[in-house]
Amino acid sequence: MEDVIIIGAGLSGLSTAYQLKKAGIHFKILEAQNRLGGRIQTIRGKQNTHMEMGATWFSKEHVHLTKLLSELNIGYFEQFTEGIALFETMSFEPPQQYFVPANSHSAYRIKGGSISIIDELNNLIGKENIVLNTEVIGIVEEDHKIKISDSLNNHFFCNYLIIALPPKLAINTLEFTPKLPPGLKEVMMKTQTWMSGSIKFSVEYKKPFWKDNGFSGSVYSQSGLATEIYDHCNFENSKFALKGFLNVSANHYTQKERKEKVIAQLIRYFGQEVENFESYNDKIWNDKYIQPKEDTFLPPHFNNGHSIYEDSYMNGKLLFTGTETSKTFSGYMEAAVIASNVVAKRILKLMAH
Ligand SMILES: Cc1cc2nc3c(=O)[nH]c(=O)nc-3n(C[C@H](O)[C@H](O)[C@H](O)COP(=O)(O)OP(=O)(O)OC[C@H]3O[C@@H](n4cnc5c(N)ncnc54)[C@H](O)[C@@H]3O)c2cc1C
Numbered sequence: 001m002e003d004v005i006i007i008g009a010g011l012s013g014l015s016t017a018y019q020l021k022k023a024g025i026h027f028k029i030l031e032a033q034n035r036l037g038g039r040i041q042t043i044r045g046k047q048n049t050h051m052e053m054g055a056t057w058f059s060k061e062h063v064h065l066t067k068l069l070s071e072l073n074i075g076y077f078e079q080f081t082e083g084i085a086l087f088e089t090m091s092f093e094p095p096q097q098y099f100v101p102a103n104s105h106s107a108y109r110i111k112g113g114s115i116s117i118i119d120e121l122n123n124l125i126g127k128e129n130i131v132l133n134t135e136v137i138g139i140v141e142e143d144h145k146i147k148i149s150d151s152l153n154n155h156f157f158c159n160y161l162i163i164a165l166p167p168k169l170a171i172n173t174l175e176f177t178p179k180l181p182p183g184l185k186e187v188m189m190k191t192q193t194w195m196s197g198s199i200k201f202s203v204e205y206k207k208p209f210w211k212d213n214g215f216s217g218s219v220y221s222q223s224g225l226a227t228e229i230y231d232h233c234n235f236e237n238s239k240f241a242l243k244g245f246l247n248v249s250a251n252h253y254t255q256k257e258r259k260e261k262v263i264a265q266l267i268r269y270f271g272q273e274v275e276n277f278e279s280y281n282d283k284i285w286n287d288k289y290i291q292p293k294e295d296t297f298l299p300p301h302f303n304n305g306h307s308i309y310e311d312s313y314m315n316g317k318l319l320f321t322g323t324e325t326s327k328t329f330s331g332y333m334e335a336a337v338i339a340s341n342v343v344a345k346r347i348l349k350l351m352a353h
Helices: 011-022 063-071 115-125 167-173 182-189 248-252 255-270 333-352
Strands: 002-007 027-030 042-044 050-052 076-078 083-088 096-100 108-110 136-142 145-150 155-163 175-177 199-205 215-221 226-231 240-246 279-284 318-320
Touching: 002 011, 002 145, 011 027, 011 115, 011 333, 027 155, 050 199, 050 240, 063 333, 155 333, 167 182, 199 248, 199 255, 215 255, 226 255, 240 255, 248 279, 255 279, 318 333
Parallel strands: 002 027, 002 155, 083 215, 136 175, 155 318
Antiparallel strands: 042 050, 076 108, 083 096, 136 145, 145 155, 199 240, 199 279, 215 226, 226 240
Protein backbone atom coordinates (compact mmCIF):
# COMPACT_ATOMS: atom_id res chain seq x y z
CA MET A 1 0.00 0.00 0.00
CA GLU A 2 1.47 3.34 -1.10
CA ASP A 3 0.60 6.81 0.15
CA VAL A 4 0.45 7.97 -3.45
CA ILE A 5 0.50 6.29 -6.85
CA ILE A 6 1.16 8.34 -9.97
CA ILE A 7 0.10 6.95 -13.35
CA GLY A 8 2.39 8.10 -16.16
CA ALA A 9 6.11 8.84 -16.12
CA GLY A 10 6.15 11.83 -18.43
CA LEU A 11 7.55 15.16 -17.23
CA SER A 12 4.41 15.81 -15.11
CA GLY A 13 4.43 12.44 -13.37
CA LEU A 14 8.18 12.55 -12.73
CA SER A 15 8.28 16.13 -11.46
CA THR A 16 5.27 15.44 -9.21
CA ALA A 17 7.18 12.46 -7.80
CA TYR A 18 10.24 14.66 -7.29
CA GLN A 19 8.18 17.12 -5.22
CA LEU A 20 6.71 14.25 -3.15
CA LYS A 21 10.14 12.72 -2.62
CA LYS A 22 11.44 16.04 -1.26
CA ALA A 23 8.48 16.06 1.18
CA GLY A 24 9.26 12.50 2.37
CA ILE A 25 6.07 10.93 0.97
CA HIS A 26 6.01 7.28 -0.17
CA PHE A 27 4.91 6.84 -3.74
CA LYS A 28 5.19 4.66 -6.84
CA ILE A 29 4.97 5.68 -10.47
CA LEU A 30 3.35 3.24 -12.90
CA GLU A 31 4.42 3.69 -16.52
CA ALA A 32 3.03 1.72 -19.47
CA GLN A 33 6.09 1.95 -21.71
CA ASN A 34 9.58 0.55 -21.21
CA ARG A 35 11.01 4.08 -21.18
CA LEU A 36 10.47 7.27 -19.20
CA GLY A 37 9.63 10.70 -20.57
CA GLY A 38 6.39 10.27 -22.53
CA ARG A 39 6.29 13.14 -25.00
CA ILE A 40 9.96 13.86 -24.26
CA GLN A 41 12.00 11.39 -26.29
CA THR A 42 15.60 12.00 -27.26
CA ILE A 43 17.14 9.38 -29.52
CA ARG A 44 20.78 8.97 -30.55
CA GLY A 45 22.01 8.70 -34.13
CA LYS A 46 24.95 6.73 -35.55
CA GLN A 47 27.36 9.47 -34.45
CA ASN A 48 25.70 9.58 -31.03
CA THR A 49 23.95 12.84 -31.92
CA HIS A 50 21.01 13.63 -29.63
CA MET A 51 17.86 14.09 -31.67
CA GLU A 52 14.54 15.16 -30.24
CA MET A 53 11.52 13.25 -31.44
CA GLY A 54 9.32 15.14 -28.97
CA ALA A 55 9.62 18.29 -26.84
CA THR A 56 12.58 20.48 -27.76
CA TRP A 57 12.17 24.24 -27.23
CA PHE A 58 11.18 26.62 -24.49
CA SER A 59 11.28 30.36 -23.94
CA LYS A 60 12.57 32.57 -21.12
CA GLU A 61 8.92 33.07 -20.11
CA HIS A 62 8.82 29.40 -19.07
CA VAL A 63 10.06 30.27 -15.60
CA HIS A 64 8.91 27.10 -13.78
CA LEU A 65 10.76 24.91 -16.26
CA THR A 66 13.93 27.03 -16.13
CA LYS A 67 13.77 27.03 -12.31
CA LEU A 68 13.56 23.23 -12.31
CA LEU A 69 16.44 23.02 -14.78
CA SER A 70 18.66 25.15 -12.57
CA GLU A 71 17.63 23.17 -9.46
CA LEU A 72 18.69 19.99 -11.31
CA ASN A 73 21.88 21.65 -12.51
CA ILE A 74 20.99 21.24 -16.18
CA GLY A 75 22.11 23.93 -18.60
CA TYR A 76 20.42 25.24 -21.71
CA PHE A 77 21.41 27.09 -24.85
CA GLU A 78 19.93 29.18 -27.59
CA GLN A 79 18.47 27.56 -30.71
CA PHE A 80 20.85 28.32 -33.59
CA THR A 81 19.12 30.56 -36.14
CA GLU A 82 21.89 32.76 -37.56
CA GLY A 83 22.21 32.87 -41.35
CA ILE A 84 20.03 32.50 -44.42
CA ALA A 85 16.55 31.17 -43.64
CA LEU A 86 14.23 29.93 -46.38
CA PHE A 87 10.53 30.44 -46.94
CA GLU A 88 8.94 28.28 -49.64
CA THR A 89 5.40 28.93 -50.79
CA MET A 90 5.31 26.95 -54.07
CA SER A 91 7.25 23.85 -55.06
CA PHE A 92 7.93 25.22 -58.57
CA GLU A 93 9.45 28.52 -57.37
CA PRO A 94 12.78 28.89 -55.57
CA PRO A 95 12.26 29.60 -51.87
CA GLN A 96 12.55 33.18 -50.64
CA GLN A 97 15.70 33.88 -48.66
CA TYR A 98 16.06 36.18 -45.66
CA PHE A 99 18.88 36.74 -43.23
CA VAL A 100 18.49 36.19 -39.49
CA PRO A 101 21.17 37.83 -37.30
CA ALA A 102 22.80 36.08 -34.32
CA ASN A 103 21.24 36.11 -30.83
CA SER A 104 17.59 36.33 -31.78
CA HIS A 105 16.75 34.69 -28.42
CA SER A 106 13.69 33.11 -29.97
CA ALA A 107 13.96 29.70 -28.32
CA TYR A 108 16.19 27.60 -26.07
CA ARG A 109 17.15 23.93 -25.94
CA ILE A 110 18.28 21.74 -23.06
CA LYS A 111 21.98 20.79 -22.99
CA GLY A 112 22.47 17.07 -23.55
CA GLY A 113 18.94 16.86 -25.00
CA SER A 114 15.53 17.21 -23.36
CA ILE A 115 16.05 13.72 -21.95
CA SER A 116 18.57 15.23 -19.46
CA ILE A 117 15.69 16.49 -17.32
CA ILE A 118 14.02 13.07 -17.37
CA ASP A 119 17.28 11.25 -16.54
CA GLU A 120 18.03 13.58 -13.64
CA LEU A 121 14.51 13.32 -12.20
CA ASN A 122 14.80 9.53 -12.50
CA ASN A 123 18.06 9.59 -10.48
CA LEU A 124 16.57 11.80 -7.77
CA ILE A 125 13.27 9.91 -7.51
CA GLY A 126 15.01 6.53 -7.30
CA LYS A 127 14.55 3.73 -9.84
CA GLU A 128 12.95 1.56 -7.13
CA ASN A 129 9.96 3.92 -7.10
CA ILE A 130 9.21 3.58 -10.81
CA VAL A 131 7.50 0.54 -12.31
CA LEU A 132 7.88 0.33 -16.09
CA ASN A 133 5.89 -1.84 -18.56
CA THR A 134 2.77 -1.36 -16.43
CA GLU A 135 -0.20 -0.34 -18.53
CA VAL A 136 -2.98 0.69 -16.17
CA ILE A 137 -6.46 -0.29 -17.32
CA GLY A 138 -8.68 -0.11 -14.22
CA ILE A 139 -9.19 2.14 -11.20
CA VAL A 140 -11.55 1.10 -8.41
CA GLU A 141 -12.44 3.09 -5.31
CA GLU A 142 -12.57 0.62 -2.41
CA ASP A 143 -13.50 1.81 1.10
CA HIS A 144 -10.57 4.00 2.13
CA LYS A 145 -8.22 3.18 -0.70
CA ILE A 146 -7.85 3.00 -4.45
CA LYS A 147 -7.10 -0.22 -6.32
CA ILE A 148 -5.27 0.05 -9.62
CA SER A 149 -5.08 -2.84 -12.10
CA ASP A 150 -2.80 -3.21 -15.09
CA SER A 151 -3.17 -5.15 -18.33
CA LEU A 152 -1.29 -8.16 -16.84
CA ASN A 153 -3.74 -8.32 -13.93
CA ASN A 154 -1.31 -6.95 -11.35
CA HIS A 155 -2.90 -4.85 -8.62
CA PHE A 156 -1.58 -1.83 -6.73
CA PHE A 157 -3.14 0.00 -3.78
CA CYS A 158 -2.82 3.58 -2.56
CA ASN A 159 -4.44 6.28 -0.44
CA TYR A 160 -4.20 8.89 -3.18
CA LEU A 161 -3.98 8.47 -6.93
CA ILE A 162 -2.62 11.05 -9.35
CA ILE A 163 -3.35 10.59 -13.05
CA ALA A 164 -0.58 12.18 -15.11
CA LEU A 165 -1.89 11.17 -18.55
CA PRO A 166 -3.46 13.37 -21.22
CA PRO A 167 -7.10 13.52 -19.97
CA LYS A 168 -8.57 12.42 -23.30
CA LEU A 169 -6.36 9.33 -23.29
CA ALA A 170 -7.17 8.59 -19.64
CA ILE A 171 -10.94 8.67 -20.10
CA ASN A 172 -10.74 6.50 -23.22
CA THR A 173 -8.41 3.84 -21.86
CA LEU A 174 -9.02 3.58 -18.10
CA GLU A 175 -12.12 2.05 -16.58
CA PHE A 176 -13.26 3.87 -13.45
CA THR A 177 -15.41 2.16 -10.79
CA PRO A 178 -17.58 3.88 -9.75
CA LYS A 179 -17.85 5.91 -12.93
CA LEU A 180 -16.51 9.47 -12.95
CA PRO A 181 -19.12 12.28 -12.86
CA PRO A 182 -20.64 12.82 -16.33
CA GLY A 183 -19.47 16.47 -16.41
CA LEU A 184 -15.85 15.46 -15.85
CA LYS A 185 -16.06 12.63 -18.39
CA GLU A 186 -17.47 15.03 -20.99
CA VAL A 187 -14.65 17.56 -20.49
CA MET A 188 -11.95 14.85 -20.51
CA MET A 189 -13.31 13.44 -23.79
CA LYS A 190 -13.01 16.94 -25.24
CA THR A 191 -9.61 17.99 -23.88
CA GLN A 192 -7.20 18.24 -26.78
CA THR A 193 -3.88 16.42 -26.37
CA TRP A 194 -1.09 18.72 -27.47
CA MET A 195 0.96 17.43 -30.42
CA SER A 196 -1.03 14.22 -30.67
CA GLY A 197 -0.70 13.00 -34.27
CA SER A 198 2.25 15.28 -35.09
CA ILE A 199 5.28 13.93 -36.94
CA LYS A 200 8.89 14.86 -36.29
CA PHE A 201 11.99 13.87 -38.28
CA SER A 202 15.74 14.22 -37.90
CA VAL A 203 18.65 13.75 -40.27
CA GLU A 204 22.11 13.31 -38.82
CA TYR A 205 25.36 14.40 -40.53
CA LYS A 206 29.11 14.26 -40.01
CA LYS A 207 29.42 17.96 -40.91
CA PRO A 208 27.12 21.02 -40.65
CA PHE A 209 27.52 21.82 -44.36
CA TRP A 210 24.44 24.08 -44.37
CA LYS A 211 26.07 26.38 -41.79
CA ASP A 212 29.38 26.27 -43.67
CA ASN A 213 27.43 27.54 -46.72
CA GLY A 214 25.79 30.42 -44.82
CA PHE A 215 22.41 28.81 -44.15
CA SER A 216 20.91 28.74 -40.66
CA GLY A 217 19.10 25.49 -41.37
CA SER A 218 15.71 27.14 -40.78
CA VAL A 219 13.14 26.47 -43.50
CA TYR A 220 9.39 27.11 -43.55
CA SER A 221 7.63 25.35 -46.41
CA GLN A 222 4.00 25.50 -47.48
CA SER A 223 4.55 23.03 -50.31
CA GLY A 224 6.97 20.35 -49.09
CA LEU A 225 6.27 17.33 -46.89
CA ALA A 226 8.64 18.85 -44.30
CA THR A 227 6.88 22.02 -43.16
CA GLU A 228 9.46 23.32 -40.69
CA ILE A 229 13.16 22.52 -40.49
CA TYR A 230 15.78 23.72 -37.99
CA ASP A 231 19.44 23.30 -37.22
CA HIS A 232 19.78 20.61 -34.53
CA CYS A 233 23.51 20.66 -33.72
CA ASN A 234 24.47 20.27 -30.07
CA PHE A 235 25.64 23.04 -27.73
CA GLU A 236 29.32 22.07 -28.19
CA ASN A 237 28.86 22.15 -31.99
CA SER A 238 30.44 18.72 -32.25
CA LYS A 239 27.33 16.75 -33.34
CA PHE A 240 25.32 17.75 -36.36
CA ALA A 241 21.75 17.31 -37.50
CA LEU A 242 18.72 18.92 -39.08
CA LYS A 243 15.37 18.39 -37.47
CA GLY A 244 11.79 19.37 -38.13
CA PHE A 245 8.13 18.57 -38.58
CA LEU A 246 6.36 16.72 -41.38
CA ASN A 247 2.86 17.51 -42.59
CA VAL A 248 0.43 15.11 -40.86
CA SER A 249 -0.47 13.67 -44.29
CA ALA A 250 2.97 12.00 -44.18
CA ASN A 251 1.45 9.20 -42.11
CA HIS A 252 0.04 7.83 -45.38
CA TYR A 253 3.59 7.01 -46.55
CA THR A 254 5.93 4.27 -45.37
CA GLN A 255 8.98 5.44 -43.46
CA LYS A 256 11.12 4.65 -46.52
CA GLU A 257 8.91 6.90 -48.66
CA ARG A 258 8.99 9.67 -46.04
CA LYS A 259 12.78 9.45 -45.91
CA GLU A 260 13.10 9.70 -49.71
CA LYS A 261 10.76 12.69 -49.86
CA VAL A 262 12.47 14.53 -47.01
CA ILE A 263 15.95 13.96 -48.46
CA ALA A 264 14.78 15.15 -51.92
CA GLN A 265 13.28 18.27 -50.31
CA LEU A 266 16.47 19.00 -48.35
CA ILE A 267 18.57 18.60 -51.53
CA ARG A 268 16.44 21.37 -53.09
CA TYR A 269 17.49 23.72 -50.29
CA PHE A 270 21.02 22.71 -49.33
CA GLY A 271 22.45 20.79 -52.33
CA GLN A 272 23.80 17.28 -52.96
CA GLU A 273 25.72 17.07 -49.65
CA VAL A 274 22.33 16.29 -48.10
CA GLU A 275 22.56 12.75 -49.55
CA ASN A 276 25.53 11.84 -47.33
CA PHE A 277 23.50 11.55 -44.17
CA GLU A 278 24.43 9.29 -41.29
CA SER A 279 20.93 8.44 -40.11
CA TYR A 280 17.31 9.38 -40.75
CA ASN A 281 14.63 9.00 -38.09
CA ASP A 282 11.05 10.04 -37.74
CA LYS A 283 8.24 9.48 -35.30
CA ILE A 284 4.48 9.71 -35.72
CA TRP A 285 2.92 10.57 -32.36
CA ASN A 286 -0.19 8.44 -32.72
CA ASP A 287 0.59 5.39 -30.59
CA LYS A 288 -1.65 4.14 -27.80
CA TYR A 289 0.37 5.99 -25.16
CA ILE A 290 -0.78 9.38 -26.45
CA GLN A 291 -3.81 8.85 -28.67
CA PRO A 292 -6.95 6.80 -28.03
CA LYS A 293 -7.89 4.23 -30.70
CA GLU A 294 -10.98 6.13 -31.81
CA ASP A 295 -9.67 9.67 -31.97
CA THR A 296 -11.76 12.72 -32.76
CA PHE A 297 -10.48 16.09 -33.91
CA LEU A 298 -10.42 18.92 -31.37
CA PRO A 299 -9.00 22.43 -31.91
CA PRO A 300 -5.53 23.01 -30.42
CA HIS A 301 -5.57 23.44 -26.62
CA PHE A 302 -9.36 22.88 -26.49
CA ASN A 303 -10.47 22.63 -22.82
CA ASN A 304 -6.83 22.72 -21.68
CA GLY A 305 -6.63 24.13 -18.15
CA HIS A 306 -10.37 23.55 -17.52
CA SER A 307 -11.22 24.32 -13.88
CA ILE A 308 -12.75 20.83 -13.51
CA TYR A 309 -9.16 19.52 -13.15
CA GLU A 310 -8.74 21.58 -9.96
CA ASP A 311 -11.19 19.31 -8.14
CA SER A 312 -10.51 15.89 -6.67
CA TYR A 313 -12.72 12.85 -7.29
CA MET A 314 -13.47 9.46 -5.68
CA ASN A 315 -14.02 11.17 -2.32
CA GLY A 316 -10.87 13.25 -2.51
CA LYS A 317 -8.59 10.34 -3.41
CA LEU A 318 -8.20 10.95 -7.15
CA LEU A 319 -6.39 14.00 -8.58
CA PHE A 320 -5.24 15.00 -12.05
CA THR A 321 -2.06 16.55 -13.33
CA GLY A 322 -0.37 16.75 -16.75
CA THR A 323 0.38 19.55 -19.16
CA GLU A 324 -3.24 19.69 -20.42
CA THR A 325 -4.52 20.49 -16.91
CA SER A 326 -2.55 23.73 -16.52
CA LYS A 327 -4.25 27.06 -17.23
CA THR A 328 -1.04 28.65 -18.45
CA PHE A 329 1.25 27.44 -21.24
CA SER A 330 -0.88 24.29 -21.48
CA GLY A 331 0.57 21.68 -23.79
CA TYR A 332 4.18 22.69 -23.14
CA MET A 333 6.87 21.36 -20.79
CA GLU A 334 6.39 24.53 -18.71
CA ALA A 335 2.76 23.55 -18.08
CA ALA A 336 3.77 19.99 -17.17
CA VAL A 337 6.01 21.45 -14.43
CA ILE A 338 3.37 23.97 -13.28
CA ALA A 339 0.71 21.22 -13.08
CA SER A 340 3.02 18.95 -11.09
CA ASN A 341 3.84 21.72 -8.59
CA VAL A 342 0.11 22.37 -8.14
CA VAL A 343 -0.89 18.73 -7.62
CA ALA A 344 2.03 18.02 -5.26
CA LYS A 345 0.97 20.97 -3.08
CA ARG A 346 -2.62 19.69 -3.04
CA ILE A 347 -1.51 16.19 -2.00
CA LEU A 348 0.65 17.60 0.82
CA LYS A 349 -2.35 19.60 2.05
CA LEU A 350 -4.65 16.56 1.91
CA MET A 351 -2.13 14.40 3.73
CA ALA A 352 -1.62 17.00 6.44
CA HIS A 353 -5.30 16.60 7.48
C1 LIG B 1 6.31 16.03 -31.31
C2 LIG B 1 6.20 16.86 -30.07
C3 LIG B 1 6.87 18.06 -29.99
C4 LIG B 1 6.79 18.85 -28.85
N1 LIG B 1 7.51 20.00 -28.78
C5 LIG B 1 7.51 20.71 -27.64
C6 LIG B 1 8.40 21.80 -27.48
O1 LIG B 1 9.21 22.11 -28.37
N2 LIG B 1 8.35 22.50 -26.32
C7 LIG B 1 7.51 22.16 -25.28
O2 LIG B 1 7.53 22.83 -24.25
N3 LIG B 1 6.69 21.10 -25.40
C8 LIG B 1 6.68 20.37 -26.55
N4 LIG B 1 5.89 19.26 -26.64
C9 LIG B 1 4.95 18.97 -25.54
C10 LIG B 1 5.65 18.30 -24.35
O3 LIG B 1 6.27 17.14 -24.80
C11 LIG B 1 4.62 18.00 -23.29
O4 LIG B 1 4.06 19.20 -22.78
C12 LIG B 1 5.13 17.25 -22.05
O5 LIG B 1 6.17 16.38 -22.33
C13 LIG B 1 3.92 16.52 -21.45
O6 LIG B 1 4.26 15.82 -20.29
P1 LIG B 1 3.15 15.05 -19.47
O7 LIG B 1 3.86 14.33 -18.39
O8 LIG B 1 2.05 15.97 -19.10
O9 LIG B 1 2.49 14.00 -20.50
P2 LIG B 1 3.17 12.79 -21.29
O10 LIG B 1 4.57 13.11 -21.65
O11 LIG B 1 2.23 12.45 -22.40
O12 LIG B 1 3.21 11.60 -20.21
C14 LIG B 1 2.19 10.66 -20.05
C15 LIG B 1 2.83 9.32 -19.69
O13 LIG B 1 1.79 8.38 -19.40
C16 LIG B 1 2.13 7.12 -19.96
N5 LIG B 1 0.91 6.35 -20.13
C17 LIG B 1 -0.05 6.46 -21.10
N6 LIG B 1 -1.04 5.57 -20.90
C18 LIG B 1 -0.72 4.88 -19.76
C19 LIG B 1 -1.36 3.84 -19.02
N7 LIG B 1 -2.54 3.33 -19.40
N8 LIG B 1 -0.75 3.36 -17.91
C20 LIG B 1 0.44 3.86 -17.49
N9 LIG B 1 1.09 4.87 -18.16
C21 LIG B 1 0.51 5.36 -19.28
C22 LIG B 1 2.80 7.49 -21.28
O14 LIG B 1 3.58 6.42 -21.75
C23 LIG B 1 3.64 8.71 -20.84
O15 LIG B 1 4.90 8.31 -20.37
C24 LIG B 1 5.97 18.42 -27.76
C25 LIG B 1 5.32 17.20 -27.83
C26 LIG B 1 5.44 16.42 -28.97
C27 LIG B 1 4.75 15.07 -29.02
